[in-house]
């Protein structure tokens with residue numbers, strides 16, 4: 353079985369801005385800069401045949417390239433925060449592409465989470481029990497105005513996730529150009 357997901361990679365200037373944003377973050381597990389990405393669909397643990405089929409479907413996705421900008425900060429998990437992320441400025445072409453990726457994966461027999469897509473770039477994973485809430489609130493308040501440069505999205509990627517004791521490492525399996 354292969355643990356895989358589909359994501360957008362981020363250009364160097366945006367990665368630099370996110371690395372700066374991560375400085376001093378009161379979080380136990382800050383995502384290493386080489387792992388920062390914008391997930392379009394988490395495929396989960398899939399067998400090679402299903403992945404091959406999904407890959408074939410992704411190759412046939414026709415969608416235009418587009419510009420995107422990251423903005424603001426948010427947390428997932430409600431009362432039990434589990435991740436801190438950079439938000440994404442609302443983008444119809446991003447939603448269009450994400451919908452196509454999700455449909456292609458489903459048509460290949462892969463069960464995708466039915467929850468509404470919330471575009472984000474995870475910056476740190478949190479431990480709710482050990483979170484210093486006042487410190488985090490202060491950290492976030494000072495950085496809510498965060499905004500990245502616009503970036504041009506020209507492709508999306510199929511990534512394999514290797515889980516290890518020191519966190520995940522990602523391996524690029526395929527790259528799909530946009531029009």
Ligand code: 3AM
Pocket residue numbers: 357389390391394465472473474513
């Ligand atoms: O884009 P981020 O980093 O937020 O959290 C995992 C990561 O998302 C997510 O897939 C991305 C690549 O690992 N992920 C992991 N397990 C998941 C699951 N069971 C999941 N997303 C949904 N359901």
